[in-house]
Amino acid sequence: MQTVVSVLFDVTLITMVLALAAFGLAIIYGLVGVINLGHGAMLTLGAYFTWAGIDAGLPFFIAVGVAGVGVGIVGIAFEHLVIRHFYDRPFDTLLLTWGFFLVSTEVVKIVFGTSFRNVTGPFPGAIDIGIYSLPAYRTFVAALSAAIIIATALVFFKTSLGIRIRALIQNREMASLLGLNIAATYKLVFAFGAFMAGLAGGLIAPMLSIDPYIGNVYLVRSFFVVIVGGVGQLLAGTLLGSFFIGGAETIIALFSSQVVAQAAVFFIAIVILRFRPLGLVGGR
Amino acid sequence: MAELLRTSGLTKRFRGLVANEDIDFSLDAGAVHCVIGPNGAGKTTFLSMISGHLPPSAGTISYKEKDITALSVAERARIGIGRKFQTPTVFENLTVWQNIELAVLRPGGSAGTPAAKIADVLEAIRLTDEVDTLVRHLSHGQRQWLEIGLLLGNESELLLLDEPTAGMTAEETAATGELVSRLARERSLSVIIIEHDINFIRDLRAPVTVLHLGRILKQGPFDVIAADEQVREVYLGS
Amino acid sequence: MSDAAVKQNTVFVRPASSFWGGETPVAVVVFLGLALLPLFAGGYPVYILPQYLLFGLLALSLGLLWGFAGIVSFGQAAFFAFGGYAMGLVLQAGLGPEGTWLAIAVATLVGGLLAGISGYFLFSAGVRATYFVLITLALSIIAEQVAVSQSQITGGWNGMFVDRLSLGFGPLGEVALYQDVAAYYFVLPVVAAVYFAARALTVARFGKILVGIRENEDRMEALGYQPWVYKTVAFSLSGAIAGLAGGLYASHSNFVSPSLAGVLFSTEVVVWVALGGRLSLFGALAGGVLVSALSNYLSSIAPQYWQLIVGLVFICVIVFFKQGLAGLFADLAAHMLPRRPGGQRHG
Numbered sequence: 001m002q003t004v005v006s007v008l009f010d011v012t013l014i015t016m017v018l019a020l021a022a023f024g025l026a027i028i029y030g031l032v033g034v035i036n037l038g039h040g041a042m043l044t045l046g047a048y049f050t051w052a053g054i055d056a057g058l059p060f061f062i063a064v065g066v067a068g069v070g071v072g073i074v075g076i077a078f079e080h081l082v083i084r085h086f087y088d089r090p091f092d093t094l095l096l097t098w099g100f101f102l103v104s105t106e107v108v109k110i111v112f113g114t115s116f117r118n119v120t121g122p123f124p125g126a127i128d129i130g131i132y133s134l135p136a137y138r139t140f141v142a143a144l145s146a147a148i149i150i151a152t153a154l155v156f157f158k159t160s161l162g163i164r165i166r167a168l169i170q171n172r173e174m175a176s177l178l179g180l181n182i183a184a185t186y187k188l189v190f191a192f193g194a195f196m197a198g199l200a201g202g203l204i205a206p207m208l209s210i211d212p213y214i215g216n217v218y219l220v221r222s223f224f225v226v227i228v229g230g231v232g233q234l235l236a237g238t239l240l241g242s243f244f245i246g247g248a249e250t251i252i253a254l255f256s257s258q259v260v261a262q263a264a265v266f267f268i269a270i271v272i273l274r275f276r277p278l279g280l281v282g283g284r
Numbered sequence: 285m286a287e288l289l290r291t292s293g294l295t296k297r298f299r300g301l302v303a304n305e306d307i308d309f310s311l312d313a314g315a316v317h318c319v320i321g322p323n324g325a326g327k328t329t330f331l332s333m334i335s336g337h338l339p340p341s342a343g344t345i346s347y348k349e350k351d352i353t354a355l356s357v358a359e360r361a362r363i364g365i366g367r368k369f370q371t372p373t374v375f376e377n378l379t380v381w382q383n384i385e386l387a388v389l390r391p392g393g394s395a396g397t398p399a400a401k402i403a404d405v406l407e408a409i410r411l412t413d414e415v416d417t418l419v420r421h422l423s424h425g426q427r428q429w430l431e432i433g434l435l436l437g438n439e440s441e442l443l444l445l446d447e448p449t450a451g452m453t454a455e456e457t458a459a460t461g462e463l464v465s466r467l468a469r470e471r472s473l474s475v476i477i478i479e480h481d482i483n484f485i486r487d488l489r490a491p492v493t494v495l496h497l498g499r500i501l502k503q504g505p506f507d508v509i510a511a512d513e514q515v516r517e518v519y520l521g522s
Numbered sequence: 523m524s525d526a527a528v529k530q531n532t533v534f535v536r537p538a539s540s541f542w543g544g545e546t547p548v549a550v551v552v553f554l555g556l557a558l559l560p561l562f563a564g565g566y567p568v569y570i571l572p573q574y575l576l577f578g579l580l581a582l583s584l585g586l587l588w589g590f591a592g593i594v595s596f597g598q599a600a601f602f603a604f605g606g607y608a609m610g611l612v613l614q615a616g617l618g619p620e621g622t623w624l625a626i627a628v629a630t631l632v633g634g635l636l637a638g639i640s641g642y643f644l645f646s647a648g649v650r651a652t653y654f655v656l657i658t659l660a661l662s663i664i665a666e667q668v669a670v671s672q673s674q675i676t677g678g679w680n681g682m683f684v685d686r687l688s689l690g691f692g693p694l695g696e697v698a699l700y701q702d703v704a705a706y707y708f709v710l711p712v713v714a715a716v717y718f719a720a721r722a723l724t725v726a727r728f729g730k731i732l733v734g735i736r737e738n739e740d741r742m743e744a745l746g747y748q749p750w751v752y753k754t755v756a757f758s759l760s761g762a763i764a765g766l767a768g769g770l771y772a773s774h775s776n777f778v779s780p781s782l783a784g785v786l787f788s789t790e791v792v793v794w795v796a797l798g799g800r801l802s803l804f805g806a807l808a809g810g811v812l813v814s815a816l817s818n819y820l821s822s823i824a825p826q827y828w829q830l831i832v833g834l835v836f837i838c839v840i841v842f843f844k845q846g847l848a849g850l851f852a853d854l855a856a857h858m859l860p861r862r863p864g865g866q867r868h869g
Contacts, residue, residue, distance in 0.1 A: 035655075091594065091652065092840055095792075096837060096840055096841070098792070099833055099834075099837035099840060102829065102832065102833030103833035103837070105833075106826055106827075106829045106830035106833055110826045110830070216785070220656070220660050257671065259670060260667065263663070263667040263668065263671075266661075266663060270644075270657050270661075273653060273657065274649060275647070277648075277649065277650070277653070335744070358743050358746050358747060358748050359746075361744055361746035366744070366745075367744055369744075373738065373744070375737045375741065376738075377737055378733070378737060386734040386742070386745065389730065389731065390745055434741070434745065438746065
């Protein structure tokens with residue numbers, strides 16, 4: 001029983017961290033249909049910007065915030081210069097965002113070098129809940145992740161801004177007739193997704209050693225989270241997808257290695273995709 | 285003449301909406317038939333079920349006296365059912381020649397060189413001069429003819445034409461009517477046409493089926509249909 | 523980047539010319555030139571060129587798939603690497619010079635089967651193109667993990683040593699490829715043969731159907747074709763070619779490791795083909811050879827800046843030059859050469 005509960009805790013923490021990492025992609029892919037293969041690079045940039053901020057003397061959370069904004073700005077720039085011409089061509093955006101990854105990774109290597117960096121988290125140690133011991137920082141991030149996702153979902157579903165964005169995505173033509181500024185809205189969504197990815201990268205940074213390819217660990221995982229959960233289902237899809245991918249990986253890893261677990265989960269996800277192309281939640 | 289196509293009790297329901305209800309329809313080989321009706325009457329749905337793009341909720345379809353209700357789109361195309369879609373569905377980035385070539389290269393085609401077959405089709409649809417033109421440079425009307433040409437090249441025996449004259453000039457419309465009649469006459473092709481253009485339908489001199497709210501309202505020769513009270517009400521009222 | 527400049531460059535398929543038209547003469551000239559190369563250049567070029575040629579073959583496998591079927595795969599490296607491992611394993615079985623042919627066949631078959639099975643699984647269900655890309659990305663990660671984790675077979679991160687081939691011709695004797703010149707004159711004809719075979723395929727009915735499926739899959743279905751069958755065959759062929767290239771590469775470089783299977787290398791292949799030109803088989807081949815060669819050369823001088831430039835050029839190519847550098851050359855050639863009356867037609 002104790003093992004089950006501690007596995008559950010593990011799964012929950014991993015799920016929520018994965019959800020945070022995937023959320024930026026859920027926004028960009030789900031809302032404006034861009035298959036952002038540069039998502040991992042955005043996470044990486046978030047981690048490096050955070051490191052740089054801390055190195056410059058900023059407190060942790062400020063550094064993370066600045067990192068998020070920084071990646072958001074990079075995202076806007078890329079959107080404005082390149083992506084905005086290609087929204088109706090998903091293949092090209094796929095390749096272009098991969099180009100973004102190539103360029104971004106090399107710039108990171110040039111500016112920061114290739115050796116590992118480390119960021120110390122603000123909450124070392126553990127929280128004790130009865131007989132269970134939870135890593136304090138991870139628990140904090142998991143809770144924050146839930147808060148961010150729910151808050152965004154609330155904005156998206158309950159505010160007039162959110163309604164306008166949804167209207168736009170469902171029917172571009174109608175939205176423009178209603179006077180909505182399509183270009184600006186797409187930019188906003190793209191920037192927000194990038195900001196989220198940067199934020200996630202910064203928050204996750206203390207949990208890993210940072211190198212130029214760190215974000216890519218989350219790239220394919222994030223895609224499976226979004227697709228398995230259901231593209232466009234920001235709240236339920238992201239959470240369900242993360243739970244499935246993160247949970248399955250954790251449980252399988254108990255019986256074999258992390259490496260095998262990841263491969264196995266991808267395999268399972270591919271099979272699911274094949275039989276349920278709209279994901280577990282999606283269905284429109 | 286032998287019966288080519290028969291639908292019995294063909295019905296299509298979407299969530300909360302009945303698009304087609306209980307359609308009994310029959311068409312002989314070499315016959316032309318028009319399907320008309322106000323918007324939303326279920327005309328395109330009817331065609332989609334015959335071509336295999338929509339599975340029926342109830343009812344059967346038989347073609348050449350075989351039940352084809354379970355066959356896929358590709359399988360039906362191979363036995364001779366060809367569909368021209370409401371929006372011209374051709375290969376925009378290829379030339380006219382390449383378009384028809386793809387139709388002619390179909391699996392299980394008849395004997396004869398592709399070049400000869402393609403030339404024959406080009407002649408029939410009067411696009412011989414546009415052989416090397418990219419389809420995206422053709423006029424809307426020419427694209428419609430090309431799509432009909434694809435069906436010819438594909439050796440379709442039953443042509444399902446969804447609004448072939450939409451967007452055409454009066455001249456092009458007349459030419460299309462003449463093309464359809466000629467094809468039916470000279471090649472014994474059967475044609476079901478969905479149309480809105482009354483003049484086109486009248487000049488075709490083919491029997492008409494009126495669909496309304498998914499059901500067959502009336503069937504008969506054009507003059508009879510045109511004079512029918514109920515039909516006029518449905519059109520004027522909608 | 524102005525809207526007009528970007529929108530102008532939409533995909534344009536050049537009419538499939540007859541086999542002897544279009545790019546074939548260029549290919550013939552280049553291959554003949556390469557055949558004469560060892561007479562003028564010795565040592566290093568003769569050693570390294572077969573490896574680049576095999577990268578070119580790998581790029582060709584993607585070019586066939588991407589340019590003609592319109593399917594992007596971020597997983598070609600998996601077939602390449604597994605072809606290499608298969609080669610290594612069969613050679614280890616010690617079947618002698620006659621067994622070499624078996625090894626080559628197995629490497630090709632492994633690539634073809636892996637692609638065929640996954641292709642069938644995915645295409646028959648109508649998995650759409652964009653998901654397919656992501657799935658191949660995942661597959662290359664899986665492939666890399668398998669190569670690492672099954673270290674008792676593959677040697678894990680230490681890699682696997684693969685010997686140079688020794689070709690047995692039965693009673694006629696055997697030809698060992700330990701000498702670089704011998705290896706060169708084995709790899710070159712193989713690459714050329716595969717290229718010309720693929721070229722013939724693309725101007726034949728199969729190639730035209732692939733293009734049709736790429737251009738308008740719905741219309742092809744309504745004309746009686748089953749797109750998933752052709753896509754699966756195309757994917758299998760590309761897997762087989764990649765497997766063959768991988769097997770020969772492993773033998774030539776004497777080494778295969780998991781990094782040859784993974785995402786980074788797989789995506790390099792995509793960059794090669796994008797730069798070289800995906801609407802042209804020879805462009806893809808040339809892209810593979812030239813970009814990888816240039817990469818290796820400039821890597822030793824200024825790795826970061828070279829990769830950065832590659833990334834930027836890649837973006838530019840996708841935005842402006844869909845047809846890659848091959849397309850540029852073809853355009854230039856078209857402008858400079860006199861137009862044939864009647865244009866290119868049915869062939």
